Amino acid sequence: MTAQGWLQIAIFLAVLTALTPLLGGYMARVYRNERVLLTPVFGPIERLTYRLLRVNPHVQQDWKAYARTTLVFSALFWVVLYIILRTQGVWPFNPEGFDSGTWDVSFNTVSSFISNTNWQYYGGETTLSYFSQMAGLTVQNFVSAAVGMAVLAAVIRGFASRGAAELGNFWQDLTRTLLYILLPISFVGALILVSQGVIQTLSGSVAYQTVQGFDQTLALGPAASQIAIKQLGTNGGGFFNVNSTFPFENASGFSNFIEVLFILLIPAGLTATFGRMVGNRRQGWALYAAMAVMLVATIAVAYGAEQNGSPAQKNAEVATASADGTTGGNLEGKEQRFGIVNSALWTAATTGASNGSVNSALDSYTGTGGAVPMVNMMTGEVIFGGVGSGLYGMLLFVLLAVFIAGLMVGRTPEYLGKKIEAREVKLTLIGTLYTALAVLVTTSLAIATKWGAPSIFNSGPQGFSETLYAYTSQGNNNGSAFAGYTGFVQPNAPGNVGAFSITFADLLGGVTMLLARFVPLLAALAVAGSLATKRVAPLGAGTFRTDTPTFVFLLIFVIVIVAALTFFPALLLGPIVQALTDQLF
Amino acid sequence: MRRDLTNSILAIVVFTLMLGIAYPLLTTGVAQVLWPNKADGSQVEVDGKVVGSRLIGQDFRGPRYFHSRPSATDYSANVTFFNNLGPNSRELSDQFKKNLAGYLRRERPFNPGLQASDVPPDAVQTTASGVDPHISQANARIQARRVAEVRGIPLERVLELVDDNTDGRALGVLGEPGVNVLDLNLAVDSEAA
Numbered sequence: 001m002t003a004q005g006w007l008q009i010a011i012f013l014a015v016l017t018a019l020t021p022l023l024g025g026y027m028a029r030v031y032r033n034e035r036v037l038l039t040p041v042f043g044p045i046e047r048l049t050y051r052l053l054r055v056n057p058h059v060q061q062d063w064k065a066y067a068r069t070t071l072v073f074s075a076l077f078w079v080v081l082y083i084i085l086r087t088q089g090v091w092p093f094n095p096e097g098f099d100s101g102t103w104d105v106s107f108n109t110v111s112s113f114i115s116n117t118n119w120q121y122y123g124g125e126t127t128l129s130y131f132s133q134m135a136g137l138t139v140q141n142f143v144s145a146a147v148g149m150a151v152l153a154a155v156i157r158g159f160a161s162r163g164a165a166e167l168g169n170f171w172q173d174l175t176r177t178l179l180y181i182l183l184p185i186s187f188v189g190a191l192i193l194v195s196q197g198v199i200q201t202l203s204g205s206v207a208y209q210t211v212q213g214f215d216q217t218l219a220l221g222p223a224a225s226q227i228a229i230k231q232l233g234t235n236g237g238g239f240f241n242v243n244s245t246f247p248f249e250n251a252s253g254f255s256n257f258i259e260v261l262f263i264l265l266i267p268a269g270l271t272a273t274f275g276r277m278v279g280n281r282r283q284g285w286a287l288y289a290a291m292a293v294m295l296v297a298t299i300a301v302a303y304g305a306e307q308n309g310s311p312a313q314k315n316a317e318v319a320t321a322s323a324d325g326t327t328g329g330n331l332e333g334k335e336q337r338f339g340i341v342n343s344a345l346w347t348a349a350t351t352g353a354s355n356g357s358v359n360s361a362l363d364s365y366t367g368t369g370g371a372v373p374m375v376n377m378m379t380g381e382v383i384f385g386g387v388g389s390g391l392y393g394m395l396l397f398v399l400l401a402v403f404i405a406g407l408m409v410g411r412t413p414e415y416l417g418k419k420i421e422a423r424e425v426k427l428t429l430i431g432t433l434y435t436a437l438a439v440l441v442t443t444s445l446a447i448a449t450k451w452g453a454p455s456i457f458n459s460g461p462q463g464f465s466e467t468l469y470a471y472t473s474q475g476n477n478n479g480s481a482f483a484g485y486t487g488f489v490q491p492n493a494p495g496n497v498g499a500f501s502i503t504f505a506d507l508l509g510g511v512t513m514l515l516a517r518f519v520p521l522l523a524a525l526a527v528a529g530s531l532a533t534k535r536v537a538p539l540g541a542g543t544f545r546t547d548t549p550t551f552v553f554l555l556i557f558v559i560v561i562v563a564a565l566t567f568f569p570a571l572l573l574g575p576i577v578q579a580l581t582d583q584l585f
Numbered sequence: 586m587r588r589d590l591t592n593s594i595l596a597i598v599v600f601t602l603m604l605g606i607a608y609p610l611l612t613t614g615v616a617q618v619l620w621p622n623k624a625d626g627s628q629v630e631v632d633g634k635v636v637g638s639r640l641i642g643q644d645f646r647g648p649r650y651f652h653s654r655p656s657a658t659d660y661s662a663n664v665t666f667f668n669n670l671g672p673n674s675r676e677l678s679d680q681f682k683k684n685l686a687g688y689l690r691r692e693r694p695f696n697p698g699l700q701a702s703d704v705p706p707d708a709v710q711t712t713a714s715g716v717d718p719h720i721s722q723a724n725a726r727i728q729a730r731r732v733a734e735v736r737g738i739p740l741e742r743v744l745e746l747v748d749d750n751t752d753g754r755a756l757g758v759l760g761e762p763g764v765n766v767l768d769l770n771l772a773v774d775s776e777a778a
Contacts, residue, residue, distance in 0.1 A: 008759060053595045072589040073596060080597050126664055135605035142604045171592060178600070183608065190612045191619070197640050200616040200624045205663055208635040210643040211770060212650070218626050218638055219663035225612040242665040245713035247640035248626060252752070253760015309706075310672035316681035317701045318709050325723030326705035327761055332677070333667055336654065336707050336719035337752070339761030361667035361713045370672070462671030484669035584675040 005341035024272020063529025094129035095204025115517035118237030145233025148388030158528025197251030236356030333361025352383035356479025367578030431523030457484025460585030465574030658715030719763025
């Protein structure tokens, strides 16, 4: 670990923290339906959109109506995306002439993008046409992110409500999220990425002979426009199979900085949005602090572990020391232009947030380094988490922490002046524990039956880690992978000759992702609906403050305890075994 | 429910056209005007023929060229995947041993006394993308001695070319410096010609 490395981490955190209140304040105005900076540009388009959708944005919805619209919209979009992928051959923008996907891989991919997971069993450049990437996946990168943010806006209104049951209008929240937040930032971001060398073209691939006469073919495509929103919307599904390790997807140190910043930009900003919308900015900063502390801790662990090097490396007497002109460390599956520090930073950020894009190969991380992304996901994706979903997940943990604090001091728990009672606590437990349960059940199913075996690549504890990682990632809507684990086997051959899908992994993963998305989403909306109509009690001498360092500590403690009690045994069998031994398997 | 269905169907059409067609095509148009070479993959031509992309590593063999980092994908730029072997994998360790031995065998005649501990890990461990365009500066300095001697170019001049073709940290601080292998080898070629 070097001072220069820590400086890069410090710069990243400083920029993120500085942007949080700026973007957060802007988003609060968007969700209060106020006039914002971009209203002169997008105001007419916003009104036109409402007319085309035949919606009246002034109709207010209670939590049930809001939830119903969310589900109907998502379900129909699922069907449309499935049809697009299964009829890929008939659409334009298909210079490589790719056929349609198989039914099971398509099921997985569609569920993955609707649920904002963007798990990759598909290979981007080897199976998807530009049309599927643009009109199918890019659209869903935007829409699934906007759905999460819209639901969060509704949940926050429930927490802030002074007795009204209405949580807002889904169509208005969705449209304003897309037009005022996601679309403009993505457009600017995409152009910055192109300026660094990320590709944006409709031309087909280019074949040539290299300097020494070997054959090489450049896969091309409209990548930058998708990558910007893939990072910004905590999606993470790559244009290329190897995601943001590929130079055409992440070309330089600067493009890497923008992409990793985009991962956390909105989830961090939303904490400030929350503070403003509930009328107490300190409440937002308290949540930001809890998230940031956990993030920094995991960055440090990953950085240290990868700098130290792997047993395979030490056994082969490969140098690990950093010296003049080399970063040293475990560079297996890492790119020279990112080095150890930016790989570790990205890995912690992408799994703290439910982004799931990668700029290094996680399967090649050391035992300890590989445990970092797993642990981050096992906290339920609340260390910033997904756009929208991270914060509503965190709010459920806040209620849990308040409830536990209430038990300890023997008072009825309150949050923001509202009493937390049996109904809210039950819903909170469903929302916080469902994903953990789903991860353990699906992992056990894949390990204990013969159907899980064909997906595993590595032998020994790493094979178990791959399985655990796959269902932790899909079960928390993350999308990153120990990529040896597969549901679609592609031999390295042109035209995907001999490729076949693994139905069990595709279906189990697909169902897991959909439930992981919508069970906590409904629980959070139900909690908000229940809180919305409650009376607000004035702040008293006995009120348990939730905007203090004490509460931040308690919140972190509750999150860590829940994750540790649930997952420690599973972690022992995989990454911890490998962290403790130098033995090779 | 009926209202939700109607609104949803219309929304799917509108948002697909807006986000899936208009947005990527507009981005493509602007990008192609502002940075046409970069938007098309930073292709590099020699004598009017494309020989590579400065962002995509390619295979270099033999004593006359700087070598790229090892690739698990045979430097494929259209079928990409990771090596994926775990940190305690014997197979991975064997790959490292083979790569390290090959590197020492190639460079030691020109770097007397070169030890395993002198070889930076990027020279031995595979990249994530399979086509990392860079090698570390330490790696390039070791190979420079071989290229200088085989090509009959003074070592100082080759080291100058290494520096000239190093992509530094962005804004002086972000990322890690890397020597662009294709750029460097083309520079060596034109120096020798």
